[in-house]
Amino acid sequence: MKHITIKDVAKKLNVSISTVSRAFNDKYDIKKETRDLILQTAQELGYRPNPIARKLIQQRSFNIGIVVPEFENSFFPQIMLGAQEVLHNKGYQVLIMQSNYSWEIERKNVETLVDNMVDGLIISLTSEKQNNEYYKELLKQDIPIVFFNRAVDEIPASKVLFDDFKWALFATEHLIMQGYRDIVHLTGTHNLTLTKNRLRGFEQAHRKHKLPPGKIISCGFKMEDGERIAQELIDRNEIPRAIFAANDSCAIGAMNVFKQHGYKIPNDIAIVGFTESKLAKHTYPSLTSVEQPTRDIGQTSANLLLEQIENKGFFVPQTIILNGRLNVRDSSIKIK
């Protein structure tokens, strides 16, 4: 069973292919009756315009590409849901690829997406260096891109970000106001802007409350990282009174190890996480965490991208910073 092409329906009705094409696209230049006739017989024959051919000549696809590092943690999935919502409404389809935290794969992802002539890209960077030149090149070629979550100043594109500094400050302040001192910060992956900002927030909170600087331990974003650090702290008998972790996975990893060793949360050690994960509500005790407006991030990114697509050429990059929320739970309740 071969593909049914525009020629088949043209032949069937003894009209030219231009006319059939017009039936599908033009608003004028075609009689209403012939249009209806064509549309109807096309339907009967099961004809669908081949978008590959269409792309080739129109140079646009009504497809949007999204590239994220992973989607195991419901953070990115929720963002994608938000983006998909507004994109679908505008008639765009969403193609998703995951880079697996590898910048090489990310590069390949973006390349295939571009090769498939997506009209725009929404990207969360895996590396803050490796592909920068490539992205600059893409932007020069006038391909609309908006970055979210992770971005670099160096790349002149639209971004939607989270105020990591502010919310890290709030989170730390929360611990301080609950009466905790001797707070340790477990940082995220090294060299990431977002890591640095959370760290800055942590430090600022101490300064603001005239406390001596808190201890900083380089950790990482994975659960194993948190487990490892907790174990080290126990081994060295350097148990802090409270922990502010750069994300939830790391916080939960640490919490588990501490619990296994008989420490009570929060009575012995209070813990606050970051980037509300699905787990936070269900751990024991439940984990206090900063929640990012995931759906909003997705929607805002999508809207920014659409704007950019429509005003191609003379669009000035914007950076939008969104607000979050601190979900206070059992892991950091007040000291008695």
Added chain:
Amino acid sequence: MKHITIKDVAKKLNVSISTVSRAFNDKYDIKKETRDLILQTAQELGYRPNPIARKLIQQRSFNIGIVVPEFENSFFPQIMLGAQEVLHNKGYQVLIMQSNYSWEIERKNVETLVDNMVDGLIISLTSEKQNNEYYKELLKQDIPIVFFNRAVDEIPASKVLFDDFKWALFATEHLIMQGYRDIVHLTGTHNLTLTKNRLRGFEQAHRKHKLPPGKIISCGFKMEDGERIAQELIDRNEIPRAIFAANDSCAIGAMNVFKQHGYKIPNDIAIVGFTESKLAKHTYPSLTSVEQPTRDIGQTSANLLLEQIENKGFFVPQTIILNGRLNVRDSSIKIK
């Protein structure tokens, strides 16, 4: 800055476009030196063959489409990781779309993927009815598809499935052997084969151990479903001794409500879930659950699809059923 096409590099070297094309594709019919020269100058010019045009004529894309209902629960993401692994190795790129549990969106997803000329599709059905005719049509057009997780007999395609019956039986048996009686089954979404199979397993376990049939409550797959049912049971004061839920979300929802009302897990109520979610390890108490071999499902699906692509035309659909594991945790430990 315009796209650089094959013509540009042909002109630059005073060769024909056929020769350039051959440089990129043929193994013979071209002198080694010219090939190297062409490849090199192509590189310098920044030329990349336009896959859209290539698709148009070759009718293949080296892209594979995956359609899943969602990816918030790490079940599908892990499967996709597995699939991506083997597909990347074979030079395929993976395009992902989410149907959001809507068969209309699923339909649109598949259509755009097909329109984009993916070489094959990996799909987890959202509805067991609505799109059946459409899928049959696609198969008639010789488009390779493999279904996983959810599938229907009616569609003659390859499938990789889980033995829901067997593992529901094991899970129930586990509760029985731990000494629990008066076990209630919270079923999944109505009418799904997978729901029926888990139910059958639950019943079979009772028969096998010569117990009176267990109580069955129609529930659903979401956390709210579990919460609702638990609340109802409490209101009616019909507290069971143990629960086998059709999935983890539902199990956790119920567990939370019971806990809030002062019931102890497992001392008052034991609980077993299904389809190991990331949460299971971290709830309090940790949740016993049947783990599906997610990565394996992805890999197997991909391999099946590749086989099918290579033997297009004379390929007989296979159904592969994979094995799981029962992760015993605190929520179902032995009665004292």
Added chain:
DNA sequence: ATTTTTATCGGAAACGTTTCCGATAGTTGT
């Protein structure tokens, strides 16, 4: 009644490739 406009359509080029067919020149065999 003749000219001008309008509505509707067909022809053909274009998008960027691949691939079949044939041309040319050099190489081998007899």
Added chain:
DNA sequence: ACAACTATCGGAAACGTTTCCGATAAAAAT
């Protein structure tokens, strides 16, 4: 030395559309 082959390349059709340009006939204007 002549036929037959081989290696290497160019020309052109094809993939399935869109779109520009022009053609035709009917409608409107003069």
